[in-house]
Amino acid sequence: MITNLTHAIAKPISRRSLMAAATGLALGLSAFSPAKAADDTIKVGVLHSLSGTMAISETTLKDTVLFMIDQQNKKGGVNGKKLEAVVVDPASNWPLFAEKARELITKDKVAVVFGCWTSVSRKSVLPVFKELNNILFYPVQYEGEESERNVFYTGAAPNQQAIPAVDYLMKDEKVKRWVLAGTDYVYPRTTNKILEAYLKSKGVKQEDIMINYTPFGHSDWQTIVADIKKFGSAGKKTAVVSTINGDANVPFYKELGNQGIKATDIPVVAFSVGEEELAGIDTKPLLGHLAAWNYFQSIKNPENEKFIKEWQAFTKNPKRVTNDPMEATVIGFNMWVKAVEKAKSIEADKVIDALPGIEAKNLTGGTSKMLPNHHITKPVFIGEIKANGQFDVVWKTPALVAGDAWSKELDGSKDLIGDWVGKKCGNFNTKTNKCGGQGS
Amino acid sequence: MTDLLYRFRAIALAFLLIVATAIPAFAGPFEDAVAKFANDDFSDSDEAVGIIATSGNPQAFAVITALQEGRLSADPDSKKVYLTGTDGKVTDAATGEAVAEVPASAAAVRLNNRLRRNIESALGGLTLMSPDPAKRIASAQSVFKSHETAMLPVIEAALEKETNKSAKQAFTEARAAILLYKEDATEAEKIESIAIIKGRGDQDALALLTSLPADQTVGVARSAASAVTAINSRQTLWSIGQNAWYGLSLGSVLLLAAIGLAITFGVMGVINMAHGEMVMIGAYVTFVVQDVIRTSYPGLFDYSLLMAVPLAFIVAGLLGIVIERTIIRFLYGRPLETLLATWGLSLVLQQAVRTMFGPTNREVGNPSWMSGAFELGQLTITYNRLWILCFTLAVFAILLAMLRYTSIGLEMRAVTQNRRMAASMGIATSRVDALTFGLGSGIAGIAGVALSQIDNVSPNLGQSYIIDSFMVVVFGGVGNLWGTLVGAFSLGIANKFLEPVAGAVLGKIAILVLIILFIQKRPRGLFALKGRAIEA
Numbered sequence: 011m012i013t014n015l016t017h018a019i020a021k022p023i024s025r026r027s028l029m030a031a032a033t034g035l036a037l038g039l040s041a042f043s044p045a046k047a048a049d050d051t052i053k054v055g056v057l058h059s060l061s062g063t064m065a066i067s068e069t070t071l072k073d074t075v076l077f078m079i080d081q082q083n084k085k086g087g088v089n090g091k092k093l094e095a096v097v098v099d100p101a102s103n104w105p106l107f108a109e110k111a112r113e114l115i116t117k118d119k120v121a122v123v124f125g126c127w128t129s130v131s132r133k134s135v136l137p138v139f140k141e142l143n144n145i146l147f148y149p150v151q152y153e154g155e156e157s158e159r160n161v162f163y164t165g166a167a168p169n170q171q172a173i174p175a176v177d178y179l180m181k182d183e184k185v186k187r188w189v190l191a192g193t194d195y196v197y198p199r200t201t202n203k204i205l206e207a208y209l210k211s212k213g214v215k216q217e218d219i220m221i222n223y224t225p226f227g228h229s230d231w232q233t234i235v236a237d238i239k240k241f242g243s244a245g246k247k248t249a250v251v252s253t254i255n256g257d258a259n260v261p262f263y264k265e266l267g268n269q270g271i272k273a274t275d276i277p278v279v280a281f282s283v284g285e286e287e288l289a290g291i292d293t294k295p296l297l298g299h300l301a302a303w304n305y306f307q308s309i310k311n312p313e314n315e316k317f318i319k320e321w322q323a324f325t326k327n328p329k330r331v332t333n334d335p336m337e338a339t340v341i342g343f344n345m346w347v348k349a350v351e352k353a354k355s356i357e358a359d360k361v362i363d364a365l366p367g368i369e370a371k372n373l374t375g376g377t378s379k380m381l382p383n384h385h386i387t388k389p390v391f392i393g394e395i396k397a398n399g400q401f402d403v404v405w406k407t408p409a410l411v412a413g414d415a416w417s418k419e420l421d422g423s424k425d426l427i428g429d430w431v432g433k434k435c436g437n438f439n440t441k442t443n444k445c446g447g448q449g450s
Numbered sequence: 451m452t453d454l455l456y457r458f459r460a461i462a463l464a465f466l467l468i469v470a471t472a473i474p475a476f477a478g479p480f481e482d483a484v485a486k487f488a489n490d491d492f493s494d495s496d497e498a499v500g501i502i503a504t505s506g507n508p509q510a511f512a513v514i515t516a517l518q519e520g521r522l523s524a525d526p527d528s529k530k531v532y533l534t535g536t537d538g539k540v541t542d543a544a545t546g547e548a549v550a551e552v553p554a555s556a557a558a559v560r561l562n563n564r565l566r567r568n569i570e571s572a573l574g575g576l577t578l579m580s581p582d583p584a585k586r587i588a589s590a591q592s593v594f595k596s597h598e599t600a601m602l603p604v605i606e607a608a609l610e611k612e613t614n615k616s617a618k619q620a621f622t623e624a625r626a627a628i629l630l631y632k633e634d635a636t637e638a639e640k641i642e643s644i645a646i647i648k649g650r651g652d653q654d655a656l657a658l659l660t661s662l663p664a665d666q667t668v669g670v671a672r673s674a675a676s677a678v679t680a681i682n683s684r685q686t687l688w689s690i691g692q693n694a695w696y697g698l699s700l701g702s703v704l705l706l707a708a709i710g711l712a713i714t715f716g717v718m719g720v721i722n723m724a725h726g727e728m729v730m731i732g733a734y735v736t737f738v739v740q741d742v743i744r745t746s747y748p749g750l751f752d753y754s755l756l757m758a759v760p761l762a763f764i765v766a767g768l769l770g771i772v773i774e775r776t777i778i779r780f781l782y783g784r785p786l787e788t789l790l791a792t793w794g795l796s797l798v799l800q801q802a803v804r805t806m807f808g809p810t811n812r813e814v815g816n817p818s819w820m821s822g823a824f825e826l827g828q829l830t831i832t833y834n835r836l837w838i839l840c841f842t843l844a845v846f847a848i849l850l851a852m853l854r855y856t857s858i859g860l861e862m863r864a865v866t867q868n869r870r871m872a873a874s875m876g877i878a879t880s881r882v883d884a885l886t887f888g889l890g891s892g893i894a895g896i897a898g899v900a901l902s903q904i905d906n907v908s909p910n911l912g913q914s915y916i917i918d919s920f921m922v923v924v925f926g927g928v929g930n931l932w933g934t935l936v937g938a939f940s941l942g943i944a945n946k947f948l949e950p951v952a953g954a955v956l957g958k959i960a961i962l963v964l965i966i967l968f969i970q971k972r973p974r975g976l977f978a979l980k981g982r983a984i985e986a
Contacts, residue, residue, distance in 0.1 A: 061800075066810050233696055244661070
């Protein structure tokens with residue numbers, strides 16, 4: 011809302027726009043922002059929870075989009091028009107996500123929406139984006155098994171995070187026994203299903219895999235950590251692959267530390283623990299545990315250093331950290347800008363068609379490309395947690411990895427591909443050559 | 451492909467080594483090894499650690515501990531490696547000569563897990579002769595785990611000189627572990643080793659016995675198998691004890707969270723959905739106290755919790771009194787409205803904290819006396835859980851004593867048992883209401899201090915405890931503090947015995963189902979109050 015007003019005021023001040031701005035101020039609601047602004051700005055919707063449980067993660071992404079818009083406007087906007095953010099708060103409430111998405115598209119007439127974190131919120135807004143034909147950029151690593159025409163997935167698919175991490179542990183740490191620990195919801199369940207199939211295809215036996223699910227916000231980890239300890243003392247090198255979500259991580263790592271399990275004995279590789287999460291933890295007991303991401307703040311290259319500096323200046327907080335979903339937001343934003351410039355329009359259909367093939371620099375020194383399945387190519391890094399809450403990269407994939415919308419490890423999806431360029435289909439079955447098929 | 455790469459690297463490395471040895475070296479192997487740290491390559495560092503550990507150089511121990519503690523930095527350009535001592539003095543790691551300061555171009559030598567493991571085992575060899583028995587035991591333990599055959603003579607020499615009883619035991623076990631894995635050890639030696647390892651009887655011993663290579667003689671294999679069975683059956687017994695302990699500690703957390711609610715809901719009958727937020731506020735008070743201590747008086751960090759307890763009580767208690775005076779007192783006798791109002795209030799408080807402190811977790815550290823664990827037989831008891839259990843029982847005892855022996859406690863009981871009678875005896879009932887609510891909230895605040903040690907300090911902290919708290923109070927019997935105590939511990943223990951069988955998710959569901967069934971049978975909980983109070 012603040013952005014709204016500053017832009018309304020920054021224009022050559024005519025009496026009318028001043029009054030419009032004043033009305034906007036008086037009403038105090040972003041939904042009522044001046045109607046006239048629509049003509050000479052492009053509206054960008056931001057659909058991230060600013061209150062409720064998910065605010066802990068999503069608030070940063072809202073700030074990231076505002077930062078990117080601010081930067082783009084300093085460069086003169088897009089196609090000669092300034093960008094204008096419309097921020098709404100779906101309050102970690104899944105049905106509210108759909109309502110707010112509808113409000114953004116129909117009332118505010120946004121050209122694109124950056125938003126969602128959890129898969130359930132994405133699933134909740136999907137029908138809205140399809141019905142009203144708008145564009146959603148989704149910036150978080152997720153379980154895959156989806157490719158929609160209106161959604162662009164700039165976070166990692168399982169083959170861009172989970173599988174390379176397991177490969178690393180298998181090759182470098184010679185891990186033979188696996189604990190797949192996760193929170194009980196769709197992302198960990200699907201990821202673990204994929205990992206289990208993958209491990210078995212690599213010759214790991216059933217008795218060397220332990221799968222464990224815990225409820226959201228689980229805080230009493232004594233039994234599970236003791237079980238892991240026991241499972242790990244069978245004489246084979248053991249590792250934990252953690253899809254434990256959000257807040258439950260802190261007590262989990264604390265219990266690991268207290269029960270004396272060090273990273274040198276049983277390393278934990280996490281897919282949901284990044285710089286932002288570590289900022290609230292005493293990192294001493296975590297030293298040496300691992301995380302797999304497509305971006306780490308500690309990665310040294312000019313692109314990243316410039317970004318961190320400008321981000322910290324923008325947020326006026328010299329300690330503000332950056333993380334992987336932020337980078338995914340940045341890549342998505344830059345790709346959208348390029349696609350709009352290429353299509354010379356903000357019309358959804360034209361931008362959707364322009365997006366595949368668009369390339370944008372990522373912050374780790376490479377160039378990511380939007381693929382026909384609406385996923386992007388990304389590098390994969392394994393980082394070890396350092397005492398200062400940052401990660402030390404110990405391994406990375408030699409080249410960028412293309413995101414698979416449909417996992418090759420699962421029987422139900424290995425024949426499916428998403429191709430919105432040639433086949434115009436999100437779940438094309440390569441065996442039967444038909445769109446909409448589920449795999450054999 | 452990768453295999454080929456590795457082989458190529460190995461050949462290249464071997465070639466390099468030949469070249470290196472062919473050129474008359476000015477420096478010894480120790481200096482060369484130290485210089486390898488400057489290559490910023492994990493395998494090079496790995497190799498260097500091995501060479502340094504066996505070099506016999508007096509500097510070796512200092513260099514490797516510095517590496518472990520991140521005090522070793524290397525300059526990639528000049529290939530010089532610098533050691534920053536614990537006293538802040540900088541020396542050249544290779545020569546030991548003093549250097550003015552670490553140049554800006556040098557960066558700390560990086561470690562990964564493989565390297566850390568190797569450092570540990572290298573240090574194990576270097577500290578076997580340490581004058582500190584605790585260090586000797588630790589290094590014997592690491593030899594026990596790694597059971598390197600090369601360590602045998604060192605261990606035997608150390609064993610002979612050893613006088614400390616527990617260190618001697620550790621060395622004997624380490625020797626047994628090596629002998630068991632030594633290829634040319636006799637059958638008798640191996641069987642004797644198995645007996646020693648069996649006597650140790652813990653997870654590490656089990657790991658050692660189960661991962662024994664298959665090519666053993668029949669006698670060794672048989673005695674190993676019987677040792678594994680013996681250890682396993684002993685472990686089963688211990689695991690019952692361990693589960694009971696986990697149950698007690700979970701029960702203490704439940705009790706701590708519920709005890710404040712036992713007063714506001716149990717004694718006063720107010721359905722207080724904002725109870726969890728009082729807990730959360732207590733946790734944030736701890737954060738603020740620690741923050742002030744960190745910035746101004748870092749020496750007092752270990753006392754931060756002691757200071758936070760009274761402060762949390764006061765802050766949460768005062769807030770409770772304000773809430774009672776401004777909202778709840780207008781809603782007495784209207785449970786539905788109270789429920790809605792306090793639930794709304796809980797959202798307001800959450801968002802207020804989120805606005806003030808930000809949505810992310812805040813770091814609350816564990817003081818040193820609350821970190822780590824100790825072993826009691828085969829039980830692992832973590833200090834933080836132990837302290838929380840003691841703390842909970844202390845809070846419970848104080849609260850009970852207060853209600854029974856103080857005049858304000860007497861007034862509280864009188865008002866809740868028969869308000870009108872109490873009023874006609876001259877008790878200012880509305881003042882007592884406010885104080886009772888403040889007491890309940892204050893205790894919730896204290897609970898927050900303890901919970902900040904095991905959970906996240908985030909605006910959502912309270913939400914995760916509110917359901918459990920109500921469960922405990924209702925199960926134990928509304929209006930009865932002893933019921934809350936028994937309810938909390940029985941739920942905790944039941945949960946922890948169900949969890950290994952059914953898993954955390956199903957276990958929780960099973961507990962809820964059991965409570966529903968129990969409430970059907972006994973609607974007033976375990977310890978139902980009799981008499982007039984229940985009609986009030």
